[in-house]
Every structure is written in structure tokens, then in C-alpha cells.
Amino acid sequence: MDIKAFIRELLFTHDCVILPGFGGFIGNFSPARVDNVSGIFYPPVRLISFNRNLSHNDGLLISKISLSAGINYGDARNIVEEFVRIVSEKLARGEKVVFDHLGTFENNIENNVQFEPEPGINFFIGSFGLESFQFTPLRQYDVRKRISRHLERDPLKISSPRRNLWRAAVIIPLLALLVAVPLKTDLFKARVEATSLNPLVAAEFESNRKAVDEGLVILPDTGTSVLPESVTTPVTEPATAPLPAEAPAEAGLYCIITGSFQSEQNAVSHVNKLKADGFNPEISQAANGFFRVTAITCRDMDTAMTTRDSISSKFPGAWISKRKPI
Numbered sequence: 359m360d361i362k363a364f365i366r367e368l369l370f371t372h373d374c375v376i377l378p379g380f381g382g383f384i385g386n387f388s389p390a391r392v393d394n395v396s397g398i399f400y401p402p403v404r405l406i407s408f409n410r411n412l413s414h415n416d417g418l419l420i421s422k423i424s425l426s427a428g429i430n431y432g433d434a435r436n437i438v439e440e441f442v443r444i445v446s447e448k449l450a451r452g453e454k455v456v457f458d459h460l461g462t463f464e465n466n467i468e469n470n471v472q473f474e475p476e477p478g479i480n481f482f483i484g485s486f487g488l489e490s491f492q493f494t495p496l497r498q499y500d501v502r503k504r505i506s507r508h509l510e511r512d513p514l515k516i517s518s519p520r521r522n523l524w525r526a527a528v529i530i531p532l533l534a535l536l537v538a539v540p541l542k543t544d545l546f547k548a549r550v551e552a553t554s555l556n557p558l559v560a561a562e563f564e565s566n567r568k569a570v571d572e573g574l575v576i577l578p579d580t581g582t583s584v585l586p587e588s589v590t591t592p593v594t595e596p597a598t599a600p601l602p603a604e605a606p607a608e609a610g611l612y613c614i615i616t617g618s619f620q621s622e623q624n625a626v627s628h629v630n631k632l633k634a635d636g637f638n639p640e641i642s643q644a645a646n647g648f649f650r651v652t653a654i655t656c657r658d659m660d661t662a663m664t665t666r667d668s669i670s671s672k673f674p675g676a677w678i679s680k681r682k683p684i
Contacts, residue, residue, distance in 0.1 A: 359423070359427065359437055361377075361419075361423070361437070361438060361441045362457045362458055362460065364419060364422050364423055364426065365377065365383060365419065365457070365460065366458075366459055366460060366481075367422070368418065368419065368422060369383060369385055369404075369406065369481045370481050370483055371483075372385070372418065373385045374412070375418060375419060376412050376413070376414065376415070376416050376418065376419065377413075377419060377438070377442060378413065378414065378415035378416075378419070378420070378435075378438055378439070378442070379413055379415075379438075379439065379442045380413060380442045380445065380446070381408055381409055381410045381411070381412055381413055381471070382408070382409045382411075382412025382413070383406055383407075383408055383460070384406070384407045384408070384409055384412075385404040385405070385406055385481055386404065386405050386406075386407055387402065387403075387404050387482065388402060388403050388404070388405060389402050390402045396492065397492050397493050397494060398490055398491070398492045398493075399490060399491055399492075399493060400490045401480075401485040401488035401489065401490065402482055402484060402485050403480045403481075403482055403485060404480060404481040404482035405475065406460060406461065406475050406479070406481060407473070407475070408461070408463075408471075408473035408475075410470075410471050415435075419438065420434045420435050420438055421434075423437065423438065445463070449463060449464070449465050449471060450465070452465065459476060459479055460475070460476060460479070461473050461474050461475040461476045462474045462476070611655050611656070611657060611680070611681045612655065612656045612657070612658070612659055612661075612662035612678050612679070612680055612681070613652040613654075613655050613662075613678065613679045613680075613681050614652065614653045614654045614655070614656070614662060614665055614666050614669065614676055614677075614678060615650050615651065615652055615653070615676065615677055615678070615679050616628070616632065616639075616651055616652075616653045616669070616673040616675075616676045617650070617651045617673075617675075618644075618648050618649070618650045618651070619648065619649050619651070620647070620648055620649075621649075622641075622649050624649075625641050625649035625650075625651055626641070628651045629641060629651055632651070632653050635672070637653045637654060638654070639651055639652060639653050639654075640652045640655075650679075653669065653673070653676070655681075659678075662678045663678065666678055
């Protein structure tokens, strides 16, 4: 098994790879640089050095061998120990040990392990595909010539202060007028109608005043009675001209409407939501094609208003619509 190949693979993703009982390989990052004399640009590199004191087992190399070879941790450790023993014996005999694409190990006169990294090897993944290149600097470029051309230009003309004051006297009133007009008019005010969102799905709000049921409509969260022709948004159906007093009770049915939808499928989904909450809802189609969902029907206005207030927390925007008995 080639232990050196596992070491090289780990050095691409780790700054330190320890060969237990022998030493540690350390990756030192060096940024991109340029040689101003030769004009050569060098990409960033990770150079490898060796530290004999980092010989403890951190488990990185052995775990890598165990997972890659499909063997248990103990067998992988024995393989590494046998490899270290062979390398140490070769160095003790004065032999030179070569780690392919890493460097060379050799004992010096004092019997200390010396490591010489192999030149041209880059373990920095970010430099993949990058090579050094030479750029020839520009020659015969005199900066003084460019400066002299600037000095030969005609001086800038300075406008008269009186002319600047005249321009300011004309421009400033125009700017003030442009700011004052939108503030005093409704020219740029957005015409946004108040609506109420359905808690189940995005409701499609009715916009046809003629589609409101004939009879009184009670707005949500208020006890105001209005005529249907004054409703602008049928989900909340706010009144534009509320009556000063409550309308007298009339014979008929009062429907608590919790949603109005352009899509029948959305109306059915809302009905299922009401049924899950214990209601017996109904779907009716307005004159403009919208589908209204009635949660409950009451026979008097007081009961209808009390019921609407009790369910408005869960179904905001619910309103009361009077329907004449059949």
C-alpha cells in the first residue's frame, strides 16, 4: 500500500498531515507575487515543510487509510507503523528516501533527518490550472512627456460670479415650485384601497359595486350599516358614506361572509377550512362571478354582529350581508 499517496492527497485539504512516529508535513501558503527584475508573475502556492517533532498520532492519516482501503483502524495503524519502521531503517543506513511528488529525506552528519521539498509542486487547490508567465514591461515610455502635454493645455475658463447668481435666481424658484406642487395636491398620492387578506389563501377581491347583494352590508370591526352601492372592496367592503344611525332591523337572514374569491377552487378550500372549525358554510355566486363563502346565517342583526365579532379574530375581514328569505 502506497502510504505516500495518502499523504499527498491529504495535503491538498489539510495544513498539517502527521506520519505517526516519523514527523509532520506542514503546508505553508504563499500569495501570488511578481519578480520585477525578470517580469515573471507567480501564482499562489502552498509549499511543504517537515517537522520531526510532530510525531504524535492525530488519527488523520490512519482514518484516511482505513476508509479508503476498507480495513479496520487497527490494521491501518499496523500498516503505517511498518512503513515508518522501513523508512527509519533506510535512513539509519545512510540511504536517501524519496517521497514521490513531496521531497527527499536524508540524515545529515549529526544524524538528524533533513527534508528537501521537490520543486515545482503546488498543493494549493485555488491555483489549479494557473502557471507562471512572463510579462515584458513597456519600453520607451517617458512620463515627463505626458505631464508636459497637460501643462500646454489652455487654462480653464472661470465663469463670472454675476452670471452664476443669475442662473441661481432662475433655477431655485423652479425647484421650489416642483417640490411644492406635489405636496399641496394629490397628483402623486397613491390610490390604495383598504383590503383584508384571507388567512387561508390569497383572496381575489371583488371590485364591481353592482355585484354586492341587495340589502344592508355591515362592515367588519364596526357596527356601521351602509348601502351596498357604497362598497368599494367586497372583502372588507368599507363604506364611503356611513349613515348616522343604525338601520332598522328588517325581516330576513343575515349572512356572515368570511371570504370572496374569483376562483371556485379557492372558495372550496376556504369552505373546507370552515368545516374543520365546526361551521356549516355555504357558497354563493355574486352577479359579477365571484364566489362568496358564508360561514353562518343568523335571523337577527344583534346575533349576526355578535357572531361576526367572535370569529373576526380567526377570520379577519368578515362582514355581514342581509339576504331576504326565500
